[in-house]
Amino acid sequence: MNSDFISALTDGLGLLDSLLGSAQYFPFLLLGTGVFFTIYLKFPQLRFFNHAMRIVRGKYDKDDAQGDATHFQALSTAISGTVGTGNIGGVALAIYLGGPAALFWMWMTAFFGMTTKFVEVTLSHKYRMVDEQGHIAGGPMYVMERRLNMKWLAVFFAVATVVSSFGTGNMPQSNNIASGIETSFGIPVWLTGAVLAIVLGMVIVGGIRRIVQVAEKLVPVMAIIYFIGGLGVIFVNLPQVGASLIAVFQDAFTGSAAAGGFLGASFAYAFNRGVNRGLYSNEAGQGSAPIAHAAAKADEPVSEGMVSILEPFLDTIIICTLTGLVILSSGVWTEKIENDFQQFDMQYVAGDYDETRAEDVTALYHHLNFGERVELFSGEIEVVNGRAVTAGYTLLHNRSIAEDVIYTTDERPFSGTLTIKDGKLEQLIDVRGKSLIHS
Template identity: 45%
Template sequence: MKNPAFSMLELFAHIHQALNEIVWGMPLIILILGAGVYLSYRTGFIQVTKIVLIAKSIVSGFIYQKKGEGDISPFQALTTALAATVGTGNIAGVATAISLGGAGAMFWMWFSAFFGMVTKYSEIVLAVHFREKKPGGRIVGGPMYFLQKGLNSRILAVLFAFFGSLAAFGIGNMVQANSVADAVNLAFGVPPFMTGIILAVIAGAVILGGIKRIASFTEKLVPVMALIYVLGAVTILLLNMEFIPRALASIFNLAFTPEAAAGGFVGAGIRETVRFGVARGIFTNEAGLGSASIAHASARTHHPAAQGAWGIIEVFIDTLVICTLTALVILVTGSIESGLEGAALTTEAFNRGLPGPGGLIVAFGLIFFAFTTLLAWSFYGEKCFEFLFGTRASLRYRQVWIPFILVGAVGGLRGIWNLADTLNGLMAVPNLVGLVGLSGLVVKLTKEYFKR
């Protein structure tokens, strides 16, 4: 006789899988892409037409980092947001997109990133414009604030904060802790439980210091870890230069070819190529989810659009640089024919390109990318929770967050991980409603800033 409890677990798994496919299916992908296209059109495609002024704005932000109201510098806001976006998606996500959707999936990652630049820009502009000063002088903002104050919708604001505070425990906490534990166990043989304890202690010391300590930590670690990974990938590409044109040709040719089948994947049609490319692109740069704007809202800046410019650079670095390098390494080394998926495929590619150090670069990349993602998402979740339950709830959220790192490291509560992925997608819905509804204000603030 079948165990009733086991049957209930099976039923829950099937229900969740169906729900997740709906949430992360084509309708949401079309909605996010559509919002990006619409916002790009309304702002005059500033990711192209204003690129020189955006570059000047970034340089100005470096020079005058102490000017303007806020808790952290514009660069610290960028590195905190990059800490959340540059993660396992850049290593495992790209590999998954290519192994399941073919080389052409990379084209659709670029496509989503191009329009995602303005989506991310718009999120930040609104988050900074509607941010609030809390007791003690702290500055807070994000989609929940522009939905409530700008769109006058308390319901949408609460929904975003609810989804965000819960999704953070899965996608930003336990999944990342488990990725670190697995990478450390594979590379050095350290038991996941020990890794979990060490992670919880280090992360706790950083997280309990609030956004200033998190930003100070990510400001130093993110550039270093990104540079090591990029240098490793570039070295492999330089050693395999003759294969780069062929790799690029396969990306463009297979982006529109229904019979995109070769090597380790079987018959991935055009629908799957588009779906995996766009979905993985959104997953890795988070444009449309609204999460990164929570970090940028704390930045010292003299105008919302000035900080918004950093969001465009953020998507560029995450997807058009790091994800592209990962994809090209996989393609030029021929690792796509190995039949592997996810992080294992990227590890195989780096090992083929740089036997010995290649695997270590990916291992350390997974460890540090996942760890900094954990730190940034703790702040995102906390601010969402604070919006729902008040300032005093922040400390309680941190106190609950830290033990869950150990739970994730040892592989516990995997059902919550899956549910968090669904909640992560649901965050996008109220955020996109706010972006489209307040697009007129984004246009106004953009024109105001770039006329100066």
């Protein structure tokens, strides 16, 4: 693949993201939907919470109820898609980009998302179908087809969900696992990927029944292990926990100021990142969790809807809060680490900016948050043995000033001339250095 194709693909994905997930209207639409249903249904996340706990414990279970999974199995399956990537990586990304304020808006997304999930799961369970083999099939697409009589929309949703499953359902998880194992034990990424594919294939071929049986056993174990580990980190940094919580509430409606390598985030940006990552952590409104819940054994759809109320509470309000306090109390969210840079996350600006100078931080803050233009660098950069020797520019990577940048090609230090045009690197070359978060 040549650089022109990569550039075109990147621009296309960036345009799509700007129209959907990162669009200014998105957090208002998502949060507004939850607020509407919460008020209209008179706060079901509060009124039915205790009843939902009793349902999950099996108090009202009936052996002859139609379905392929118990309430707990359906809950575990739905949570399994978010505990890990959404609750760890998603929270970290929100805080590293939006500061402490982003955690507050993740909480708000979870609270109102509890009602959104209640509605979507109840409807999906109500309009589910039984196939020729007696297996349950359900989800938002069946609501669209059977209730709204909009088969074209059902088909579009189903296709979009399949495509989305690659981007949010397996690629980030597999990549994180493989990268972590390679870093810790030196095992090649491809080998880990192959093992994961085989193991997951053995689970998937068993259908929904085997999937829920595996999720029922794995999810509680991994949640407990992570919870214990997170509490251990918080205990070590206990003196900073209070200040971290104060920062979350203090910055919620003002945005987060610059600190260390973090260049600051406006209210609008923190709000957007918090709501965006909130959806990523609990999937309330995404439409994927109702597919698992539709298979639950229940005569009354609303009872399964009540069970789904627990998901955003457990995976966002509980586990995401734990992750957030670990990151904030330890102070790592302002520290730069070694990262691989993707070119679409890089921007070269003219001038030597220093995050220790207040005027430079202010200029970059307004550039990153309000689009106030700084002069983009255009020209050539001389590189010797992987290190740039040309001055007069600053490389930004994912909203932070990059440090100790190394250019390589074919895993060897690059020497030669790089061309920068309007802040973008023209050549397709590997770049690595220190920044707040990876690409």
